[in-house]
Amino acid sequence: MYWRAVKGIGWPRQKTGESVLSMKLLSMHDAVARFVPDGCSLAIEGFTAFICFAAGHEIIRQRRRDLTLIRMTPDLIYDQMIAAGVARKLVFSYLGNPGVGSLHAIRRAVEKSIPQPLELEEYSHYGMVGRYIAGANRMPFFPLRSYVGTDLPDVNPAIRFIEDPYGTGPIAVVPPLNPDVAIIHAQRADADGNTQLWGLTGMQKEVAFAAGKVIVVVEEIVPEEVIRGDPNRTLIPGLIVDAVVHEPLGAHPSYVQGYYDRDNEAYLEWDRISQDLAATEDWLQEWVYAVPDRTAYIEKLDPGVMVRLSPGEALATPVNYGRYA
Amino acid sequence: MYWRAVKGIGWPRQKTGESVLSMKLLSMHDAVARFVPDGCSLAIEGFTAFICFAAGHEIIRQRRRDLTLIRMTPDLIYDQMIAAGVARKLVFSYLGNPGVGSLHAIRRAVEKSIPQPLELEEYSHYGMVGRYIAGANRMPFFPLRSYVGTDLPDVNPAIRFIEDPYGTGPIAVVPPLNPDVAIIHAQRADADGNTQLWGLTGMQKEVAFAAGKVIVVVEEIVPEEVIRGDPNRTLIPGLIVDAVVHEPLGAHPSYVQGYYDRDNEAYLEWDRISQDLAATEDWLQEWVYAVPDRTAYIEKLDPGVMVRLSPGEALATPVNYGRYA
Amino acid sequence: MPDQAYTPAEMMIVVAARKLAGVRTVFVGVGMPNIACNLARRTVAPNLELIYESGVYGAQPARLPLSIGDPTLVSGATSVVSMADLFGLYLQRGLVQVALLGGAQIDRYGNLNTTVIGDYAHPRTRLPGSGGACEIAINAQQLFMIMRLKRRAFVEKLDFVTSPGHLGDANRRAAFGLPGAGPSLVITDKAVLDFANSEREMQVAELYPQVTLAEVQAETGWPLRAAANLVATSAPTAAELECIRHELDPMGLYRN
């Protein structure tokens, strides 16, 4: 048995035998409606890959407001959400359109309060990772060798220094981060939300364990036996998952290891569009508000794009777990 | 391509094309002679599995003295080493013959100073894990929710309490642990020591990164392409590895996931033998001192044992990494 | 009618399993706790997830594991993680609802000793030490102790406190900021004891068939209270015994 995305136009949803039985399997609309209320703190994570644009667009469509958006690299997804006015605050460590340039909508909010002011709370990457680790492990703080000699602690009072009780001197610390909601995109999960991820695992595990509610969005729903067939790859247990959304190509235009490549044209196009306020509004209208769901978004994409984004096959070297019965 | 242990008598060493080119590929004799000096601190790790008896026996044979032995669960391996007089100190979190009972040689050293006194430094499991984490990550200490209300901090001054700088009250901390040498048993590595491990990964990664010198002992040496074929499974990079020892069945009588099962008879037998000082000496003479190396040890074992310990086959569910060229 | 020819060990297994009714996550050890949890999963707690400190979540062991490092716990499990994650993301994170613990000595507040008998520096008997017990006792939502009732084990004063119970005061766990609620049950071979009083002091909650309060007191090193609503534990059912004997303990390790 080998499950993978069906390559070609439309990336059809796989038949999932047990899925109808699971109360966690929800449409993106229902998952967002149920678990992402106005005013909540939300982390859509995945470091410059596995970025769940499907969730971000649904949140825009449902016109959420006053969110605290948390993400190490806000990327296009948060640029679009902030352009649409869903956020009042951003917690982050790097603002950029990866490999392209600036995030113009976020800069417009920060520099000119358009469409509204945006409060910033910023860390370095390891500071954000450390906050997620502390949140996930219920540690009161995370110590790290950073921030010494910089202006970051001056503009962010949450970054502090304490004395090492073993006498090596002061060390920086950051506090736990526990988002109200986390949304994680991955390759596959079973209907209970036991989720497997390979490639850049980033900080997705820590974010899921740190969050109050967890939505996993996957390319494929697989039988439980698939998960149990390689337990070392299960990063997120269904135990902490509240909703499982089956949304093939839900991370377009970003990457999903082994499933599709980045659609770089979209990244370059956003760089042009987002520099103009009216063009940004038009784009949101055409690609988000006027599109009912991800299926419609995918149908609206140039079919040739899908073929172009398909990676070749490179199967992992097999390993034997052994039966031990 | 699929590499696994050859099942049957003798577990023959695999031909390794590039191995002759690697300066890291050493016999167990040479690895111990070069990297495990008298008086060093040594961690042979793997939580009740992947226990490298081959290394422990070689250290006994080379009559090392005054070692500080570090291991969460000392198990039979340290009981045998301590019976042979190699250690002056033991750092640990649980003393037991897993699923069987006591470690009689260690109890004899602690309770009666036979063959010599043994200094103890003890933690809980999470305390030991935290010490390895701090050592591996060059953190000055590791905070954990443990030890409150117990007598452990009274007998181990390294366990301390500090105030959370964010106001949640006191929290226990443990200091970094950086063994001079770590020995890790795993399923496979390439000749440069890039090492893959599946099943109970325990704290092996952290111990390797925490140690000054690292010896990996593997069931199989594989070509570099096998490692690169599943990079998420590489827990220890060759960068931090000083010696690679190809020692099939090197963890007998403990387990190696997918390769062999525990030889429980050996665990039960040691429980009987180790209760008697003379019987213990006789066993060491017969199975360690009089045996030149692991190959001879394996040849000395009942051939039927090998068949009995072979697990059935349960290959991991495949995943696709994609080619992205 | 249930088979009356059950052993004390089988009774302890059956009682522990019943107490896991409806529980989702349990921190298991090998031996009796392992059989109790697997019995619970087949009877009163079908969604019970077995968590082992070796790094296994959602184990479905195909045989009786020889140790918590047994590869049968890995093959077919939902997730296998590092010990850093098992202790941090699962236990300290608060995801363990019930943990099963035992010890060489227990006092009336459920504090446990698994370190030494006698003086620490010059012990009469060197015991295994904490293992994960200290942080399990602190972080699991609640604890079930499983121990045979013996006067040398149920003592007035511990030789060493390895793992905190209620610490000698109903409010001390909260005052010390311990996340878990501490011991809720002590399952013995004669009775079930709980801490359901304002002092969080161990008391007899259930008596097994044919056992008297006096017999329980005789094996306890302090004057033992009895709960106001003391009840009688029903004997193992034929179905429970059948499951233990044919599925979980086919070698009969707990039949004597």
Added chain:
Amino acid sequence: MPDQAYTPAEMMIVVAARKLAGVRTVFVGVGMPNIACNLARRTVAPNLELIYESGVYGAQPARLPLSIGDPTLVSGATSVVSMADLFGLYLQRGLVQVALLGGAQIDRYGNLNTTVIGDYAHPRTRLPGSGGACEIAINAQQLFMIMRLKRRAFVEKLDFVTSPGHLGDANRRAAFGLPGAGPSLVITDKAVLDFANSEREMQVAELYPQVTLAEVQAETGWPLRAAANLVATSAPTAAELECIRHELDPMGLYRN
């Protein structure tokens, strides 16, 4: 004879690659640093291991990566790890020999600003922020800065200190306990600058062909020293340019 029609970007790539001679581990970003490291691996540093902050050790990208999250960095890599491990076990552990960094502003001590131009609360230009730069600057054994020489970038005083260089004092890094040695080179499009003096103040170490000291000074916001042993950098060789143009940058992104 080398092809003289090389671009400033190609010259920067070539110089950065040469400076990696014999290095084993390098922390790479995308763009110019990525090409420089891959050139070094094909020329002066065959054992160079590429480390990306996204969690990749020993990458062998089959194409020019679009971002540090590009799946081509994963496929065929030696090891792919969580960001917790990348920043903790590799960077903070001290395993990164050289890290390549850039920034919007740099001062004479190699301190970097990638946060804001203007006031932090009301910035004229909001820049990306630290990313991993702050801890990279603290923990990597040494730093190579790669920046085009511009007066608005090489400034007397930073608007914001995002990442520490030598902090304005030769001994301050050590006094503050920073594990890494800090910036050793600044590779620009006109010259290579280093900090090889007792004040750890940036100085001109190498001049590129046809570049004068006055031209370098003209783009620097403070009076710039020249090293006593100032040398001339040799132009890219035909082999270096061939490798860049045909293997590493076939799209010609750095040819203008």
